[in-house]
Amino acid sequence: MGLLLILGLSRTGGAAVSDHLFWGQIAQARIYDDPDVAAPLYLFLLQVETDASVAYLEFVTPGGFVDVISSDEYTASGDIETYHWTYDSTHVWEYWGYFDDPGSLDFYNNGLYVIILHYLNGFTQQTAVVYGIPGTISPIPTPTQRPVLLWPRYDGAVASPVSFEWEPVADPSVADVYLNVVDADATYVIADVYDPRTTDSDFYGLTEGTYDIELMFENFYAITNADGIPFDLLKTSTLLQPFEVVASSVYRFWSPVTGRHFYTLDENEKDKLINNYSRFWTFEGPVFYAWSTEYSADLAPVYRFWSNTSGSHFYTISESEKNKLLNNYSYAWTYEGVAFYAYPPGAQPSDASPVYRFWNASDNSHFYTMDAGEVNKLITQFSHIYRFEGLAYYAYE
Structure with missing residues (x-):
């Protein structure tokens, strides 16, 4: 040799x-x-x-x-x-x-x-x-505890954003908890490391689809050998578990400056408003579940427009309404694309819930809600401000 x-x-x-x-x-x-x-x-x-x-x-x-x-x-x-x-x-x-x-x-x-x-x-x-353990003749300790994922359940259905929960690590040989999530194309969409004392993860925004979790109780060493080549050396106890993301949260913000509401399914957009613009936008939390993709054949896009004149956003699932704004009112409404997907009236599953639309004539803004209490309050107490425009689309509570 x-x-x-x-x-x-x-x-x-x-x-x-x-x-x-x-x-x-x-x-x-x-x-x-x-x-x-x-x-x-x-x-x-x-x-x-x-x-x-x-x-x-x-x-x-x-x-x-x-x-x-x-x-x-x-x-x-x-x-x-x-x-x-x-x-x-x-x-x-x-x-x-x-x-x-x-x-x-x-x-x-x-x-x-x-x-x-x-x-x-x-x-x-x-x-x-x-x-082995770098610098010694000792073997890398072998984790023996079986990881148990508490959420999502095995082959369970969840909504995005997703947080993962697992049973505490009791094995003293475990140095880290590794959390990987792989999509249907075998692409790693999450790869994070957690302290072994941790029992849950951050929240992750995932598009609708099927995924596999790799939850690993692990001992890991990154070394460089005598020839200058990097090697990863590890021993793990690994859980593999499938789950499905079936919907995504739509979040609502309210501006105390303008009195307008804003809706987004985009996790990055939500985080940007919370982290950088909290003085302008008050986060009101998730208000219903919709879809970031056309995950089923009956879903349709909900389009978003912005009016610089009124300082408000407008959302519609109606193709004719969208085209009317594009063709006749483009000077007043800027098309911003698809905000999310929802069910048009008549195409909804039996367990979906209606999202209703109101118009505020005083500032030319719209308000959307699935909450029956909010709907009743606006109709019975604030009809002089908010005009009820009926069903906007269907989503999930």
Whole structure:
């Protein structure tokens, strides 16, 4: 191997192995993906990223077990799967072992791993990394507590924004709680780390759709080996759980400066008003649930307009009303696009609730509410100010 290593260096222009291998990861995990199954699935993962000069990889475990990651996009043999894929000009090589028997992880174990790069020119280079607590000969502690997610429930339906709740960490070996959420396209939309004393997450705005949660009780170390290559070393106890976002909160603000109301489903817009414009806008909270996408066939866009003259926003689900403003009143109303989606009258599900519209003639502004108490109060006590215009659209309480 020493002669091959020297020849490999000469054929690659004296390049170091770190010029070809950019990053690596070694992980062992207990995976829980079924609430009705007590026993976990045991996982070993080796992943590295290289340039395009590598033909295939070999690795040697601390116990002397040798295996290969080929250049094929996917291979499967028994409990082992390998993947080879690219993003931009980077090649990703993955080796996954899934085992029912925890003893199968003895093939991989703790200690020195050697990764051998086989180049397209026929030569090789290698690098080594110790899978253990950095600077010691001690293995990384293995988390043993099964994570339990309290909210959302397994395969449950929730509204955005979503906060996740889990049972407290009792395992003293756990250093961090990792929360990942993956969408239907296998894209990570949330990747956060929490203190092990934490039992709930921040709120996250998610569009309607199906997702998978990865809740990990984890011990993680980021190290750089002797060749200058960064490696992530970790052991986890991981819960995998599906859920669905079926609707999103619509928030209401009131301006004490102008007396106008403003409605938004956009989490960034909401946060901007709260954080930067609280002197102009008072946050009144969520008032109903609608949709950020056309999640079902019966939904229709609710359009938003802005009037610089009246200093107010106008929302309509009516295509004819929208077109009338665009064609005849564009000098008074600026079209701002789709605010959210809702059900037009006549297309609503049986459990949807009406959102009503009122017009204030004194300042040429509109007010929208689903609250029956607000509707009754405006009709019976403030009809001299607010004219009832009827049903605007349907949404959910």
